[in-house]
Amino acid sequence: MNAPEKANLEKPGTLLGKRLPRVDAREKVTGDARYAADFNFPGMLWVKLLRSPHPHARILSIDASEALRLKGVKGVLTGKDFNGWTWGWMPKTREEAPLAVEKVRFYGEGVAAVCAVDEATAEAACELIRVDYEELPGVFSIDEAMAEGAPLLHDDRPGNLSWDFHMNFGDVEAGFREADLVREHKFETGRVLTGFLEPPAAVAHWTEEGITVWSAKQSPYFHYRHLAACFNLPLSKIRVIQPFIGGGFGGTKNDSVGADFCAVLFSKRYGKPVKYQYSMEEVFTTCRRRHNFSIVARMGMKKDGTITAMQNIAYAEGGAYTVIGPLTLYLCGAYTTLPYKIPNFKYDACRIFTNHPSGAAMRGHGVTHTRFAAEVLMDMMAEELGLDCLEVRLKNAIVAPFTTVNGVHVKTCGIKEALETVGSKPAWRNRQANRKTGGSVVRGVGIGTGVMGGGSKQRGHQA
Numbered sequence: 269m270n271a272p273e274k275a276n277l278e279k280p281g282t283l284l285g286k287r288l289p290r291v292d293a294r295e296k297v298t299g300d301a302r303y304a305a306d307f308n309f310p311g312m313l314w315v316k317l318l319r320s321p322h323p324h325a326r327i328l329s330i331d332a333s334e335a336l337r338l339k340g341v342k343g344v345l346t347g348k349d350f351n352g353w354t355w356g357w358m359p360k361t362r363e364e365a366p367l368a369v370e371k372v373r374f375y376g377e378g379v380a381a382v383c384a385v386d387e388a389t390a391e392a393a394c395e396l397i398r399v400d401y402e403e404l405p406g407v408f409s410i411d412e413a414m415a416e417g418a419p420l421l422h423d424d425r426p427g428n429l430s431w432d433f434h435m436n437f438g439d440v441e442a443g444f445r446e447a448d449l450v451r452e453h454k455f456e457t458g459r460v461l462t463g464f465l466e467p468p469a470a471v472a473h474w475t476e477e478g479i480t481v482w483s484a485k486q487s488p489y490f491h492y493r494h495l496a497a498c499f500n501l502p503l504s505k506i507r508v509i510q511p512f513i514g515g516g517f518g519g520t521k522n523d524s525v526g527a528d529f530c531a532v533l534f535s536k537r538y539g540k541p542v543k544y545q546y547s548m549e550e551v552f553t554t555c556r557r558r559h560n561f562s563i564v565a566r567m568g569m570k571k572d573g574t575i576t577a578m579q580n581i582a583y584a585e586g587g588a589y590t591v592i593g594p595l596t597l598y599l600c601g602a603y604t605t606l607p608y609k610i611p612n613f614k615y616d617a618c619r620i621f622t623n624h625p626s627g628a629a630m631r632g633h634g635v636t637h638t639r640f641a642a643e644v645l646m647d648m649m650a651e652e653l654g655l656d657c658l659e660v661r662l663k664n665a666i667v668a669p670f671t672t673v674n675g676v677h678v679k680t681c682g683i684k685e686a687l688e689t690v691g692s693k694p695a696w697r698n699r700q701a702n703r704k705t706g707g708s709v710v711r712g713v714g715i716g717t718g719v720m721g722g723g724s725k726q727r728g729h730q731a
Contacts, residue, residue: 292512301512304469304484305545312471313342315531315544316390318380318397319554320372323623324406324419327371327399330380335396340389342538344397345381345530355494355524361431361590363422364626366498366529371404373421373588374625376554381530383542406623410562410583413620421588421621430586430619433597437673443577443612447568451649455565455641459585460558461551462630466514468521468555469545472531478505479532486516487523494524495532518629520555523591559584559596559619559627559634565641569649573660577612580604580638586619587626593619596627596634604638605672606719607683608664613673635720643716658691658715676721683717690715 295301332344347369356362367378380397384390407413407421413428421428444450470483478501485491488508496506513521527544535542546555562583568576582600586593601615615638619627650657666672668681690696699713 296512303466303512303514304471304482305466307471307482307511308543309471309473309541312541312543313383313385313534313538314387314390315527315534315542316382316384316387316394317367317378317527317530317544317550318382318394318399319376319550320368320379320399320401321375322372322401322403323375323408324404324421325372325401326404327368327379328402329400331398332380332396334398335382335393338384338389338393338396340385341393342383342385343534344383344393345533346379349533350498350529353498355497356590357592358590358594361594364589364591366526372401373621374554374623376550376625377588378526378530378554381527381534383530383534383538387545408622408624410585410620410622413585413622414583421623425621428621430590430621431594431597432616432618433594433601434617435601435613435615435674437614437675438577438612440577440579440612440614444566444568444579446570447576448571449649449653450566450568451645451652452564452566453641453645453648455561455563455644457558457561457563457637457640459560459624459627460630461555462515462517462519462521462557464515464517464519464521464551467546467548467551468525468527469543470528470531471541471543472528472535473541474532474535474539478507479535480507480509481528481532482509482511483528484513484516484521485510486513486518486521490522491524491528495528498529499532499536517631518633519557520551520628522629523556525555554625556591556626556628556630557587558630559586559593559637561585561600561637563638563641565638565645567642567645567649569653569660571653573650573653573655573663575608575610575646575664578604578610578642579614580616580641582615582617582638584617584619584637585622585624585627587622587624589621589626590619591626591628593627596629599634600638602674602676603635603719603721604642605674606676606678607666607681607717608661609666609670610664611673632718632720635718639718640716647714658687658696661715661717662687662691683719687715687717 347367382390382393492506492508531542564581566579597617650660704711
């Protein structure tokens with residue numbers, strides 16, 4: 269591999285096309301980079317969470333007396349210690365408490381927190397806490413949650429509706445009448461976890477100057493607002509120090525977790541730095557993940573491949589809490605029209621509560637679901653009309669500057685050049701000859717496009 273080139277930082281444009289070293293590369297490859305779990309302080313205490321063995325249950329009682337008698341244990345928190353405080357992305361979606369209050373809504377939800385002199389003691393104390401539950405029936409799919417008479421996760425959310433969002437631009441029915449072919453198909457996407465190598469971790473220290481946390485947060489500004497609200501402090505009293513991040517991709521590191529608030533409250537009580545670090549089991553069973561969607565996509569197309577209209581009816585499985593889900597639904601709609609010229613567009617989406625961990629931002633944050641459906645539907649329709657799917661994409665691809673029917677103004681875009689480059693490659697030109705079939709498995713070459721805004725702004729429509 270050739271050595272990275274040097275760029276003249278004083279001359280505009282000299283960064284483009286150059287192989288430049290990452291500014292953090294040396295610290296990472298030498299092991300000098302410090303992540304949140306690498307921070308330790310004298311007298312530091314540890315937090316561990318006791319988690320629910322049930323996906324849906326009422327909490328009848330919590331007895332921590334035996335845990336408190338264990339040598340090295342400093343204290344125990346339950347949800348009631350936070351005095352009804354909850355957090356969420358928007359005021360009307362602030363439903364999640366640091367620890368469950370009255371009932372749990374997914375397997376592994378935190379019900380109590382232990383503070384001890386070391387991690388092992390805190391873990392042992394969690395095993396000594398006795399919780400009496402009344403198990404409740406749960407809902408684990410969109411269809412189950414929307415069925416008549418289904419158990420409700422939140423009593424004030426009939427039909428388990430977490431959020432809904434709607435867009436209607438142009439005249440979609442007129443667009444379908446104009447088309448030579450209208451096709452509708454249902455698509456489903458699966459639940460995906462972010463899979464970062466570094467689990468959530470933080471050290472919190474409450475002093476007379478305020479709260480300082482060393483925390484694995486890719487979006488520290490969300491977190492410091494949550495801390496200020498929870499502990500009724502001005503933002504000037506909250507300091508979030510972001511160490512190196514061992515992978516984020518949205519999800520949990522784009523948000524706060526229950527242990528964040530427990531660590532801060534314990535630090536306030538005992539005047540010591542307090543640390544937590546999730547296990548990978550906690551990551552896999554409790555952390556934020558990509559929503560899974562059920563999408564009914566409908567598209568109209570002329571005989572020459574021109575798209576005349578597109579409509580999506582989307583249902584997102586949201587898990588136990590709303591969290592940042594409203595933005596997910598918005599982005600699913602806002603970017604469905606790109607990178608193609610879609611003159612008529614309608615989008616209706618609902619986010620549904622289920623007894624799973626919450627769905628949130630992850631790698632494209634909502635855009636991937638509806639774009640996947642649109643791309644596959646384009647291929648289906650191109651084949652039915654006897655058209656080349658690459659030519660259909662080129663015919664409909666936008667050329668910047670361009671403003672979509674739903675008000676996204678695109679100032680730069682190289683989609684046509686990208687498609688032409690792909691079409692010139694042997695892998696695409698020879699795809700039929702190189703297609704391999706083995707039993708029920710077919711290996712071939714496909715094509716698809718995706719989009720995510722960078723510095724974009726919208727005109728005429730806001731979330």
